[in-house]
Amino acid sequence: MAKATVHVTLKNGVLDPQGKAIQHALETLGFSGINGVRQGKYIELDLAETDSEKTQSAVTDMCEKLLANTVIETYRIEVSE
Amino acid sequence: MKSAVIVFPGSNCDRDIAVTLEKVTGQAPAMVWHRDSTLPEGLGLIAVPGGFSYGDYLRSGAMAANSPIIADVKKKAEAGVLTLGICNGFQVLTECGLLPGALIRNRDLKFVCRDVNLSVERTDTAFTGKYTGGQVIRIPVAHHDGNYFADNETLDRLESNGHVAFRYCNDNGKVADEANPNGSARNIAGVFNETRTVLGLMPHPERLADERLGGQDGVPMFESLLEQLS
Numbered sequence: 001m002a003k004a005t006v007h008v009t010l011k012n013g014v015l016d017p018q019g020k021a022i023q024h025a026l027e028t029l030g031f032s033g034i035n036g037v038r039q040g041k042y043i044e045l046d047l048a049e050t051d052s053e054k055t056q057s058a059v060t061d062m063c064e065k066l067l068a069n070t071v072i073e074t075y076r077i078e079v080s081e
Numbered sequence: 082m083k084s085a086v087i088v089f090p091g092s093n094c095d096r097d098i099a100v101t102l103e104k105v106t107g108q109a110p111a112m113v114w115h116r117d118s119t120l121p122e123g124l125g126l127i128a129v130p131g132g133f134s135y136g137d138y139l140r141s142g143a144m145a146a147n148s149p150i151i152a153d154v155k156k157k158a159e160a161g162v163l164t165l166g167i168c169n170g171f172q173v174l175t176e177c178g179l180l181p182g183a184l185i186r187n188r189d190l191k192f193v194c195r196d197v198n199l200s201v202e203r204t205d206t207a208f209t210g211k212y213t214g215g216q217v218i219r220i221p222v223a224h225h226d227g228n229y230f231a232d233n234e235t236l237d238r239l240e241s242n243g244h245v246a247f248r249y250c251n252d253n254g255k256v257a258d259e260a261n262p263n264g265s266a267r268n269i270a271g272v273f274n275e276t277r278t279v280l281g282l283m284p285h286p287e288r289l290a291d292e293r294l295g296g297q298d299g300v301p302m303f304e305s306l307l308e309q310l311s
Contacts, residue, residue, distance in 0.1 A: 014230060017190050026171055066147060069140055071183040
């Protein structure tokens with residue numbers, strides 16, 4: 001069994017109004033020195049495959065086909081045993 | 082004119098467009114459930130309706146774009162069958178790759194539900210032939226993720242090839258930032274594919290196609306399709 005985690009975030013240059021709203025809220029709470037906030041998604045996958053290379057390649061395929069929209073998002077995959 | 086409306090769990094404008102299609106063309110569309118694998122033969126128009134398919138899970142339109150019926154929608158659209166995606170339908174068509182770009186969260190984070198002005202960018206298409214050049218029409222929008230995004234290269238290409246269908250504008254037809262309800266790049270409200278046989282737009286022409294509902298500015302789109310297909 002392998003576990004894969006996927007972080008999906010908006011590409012640089014794509015407006016993230018939610019990130020901006022979070023930043024404003026943090027500043028309202030008195031937190032200072034925040035240069036930027038970007039919000040993304042975190043996805044956990046429990047997989048039957050044990051080979052980590054195969055897992056990596058399968059999850060990449062999942063990201064390209066569904067988990068991320070590569071027009072606006074990038075993704076980062078981590079595989080653990 | 083034979084048409085089909087795709088119905089997903091969470092579609093909520095499927096009946097609006099069915100009523101409008103029947104009213105304008107005299108023929109009720111086939112309502113096709115997303116789990117079906119083939120569309121009826123001999124279709125002139127495929128309509129992908131507005132709504133919140135799959136509760137907008139993951140991204141608006143992402144789940145619907147991978148529904149069983151979409152393979153046949155893509156096949157027929159690529160073969161030239163006219164295809165219209167409205168609101169969530171536009172999101173589905175970008176997610177499945179029939180149209181360029183993506184629809185992201187509105188600039189001010191608010192769900193926008195009101196009438197907007199649109200400039201009709203060109204009238205030599207199957208969808209817009211009954212409008213007049215430079216016409217300003219009033220059509221309602223109702224969306225949370227309507228902010229059209231594409232990289233600059235894609236936007237330049239859309240503009241230079243004449244693939245922008247509608248832009249948000251003010252009463253006088255001026256394309257201005259204050260007339261942009263959601264932050265869409267270059268005020269784009271709707272785009273065509275390369276062959277102008279697929280149209281996606283965020284505003285709802287099917288919701289303003291009856292005088293009893295306050296206006297008929299949506300009707301010419303369906304009359305254009307009828308003329309094209311009869």
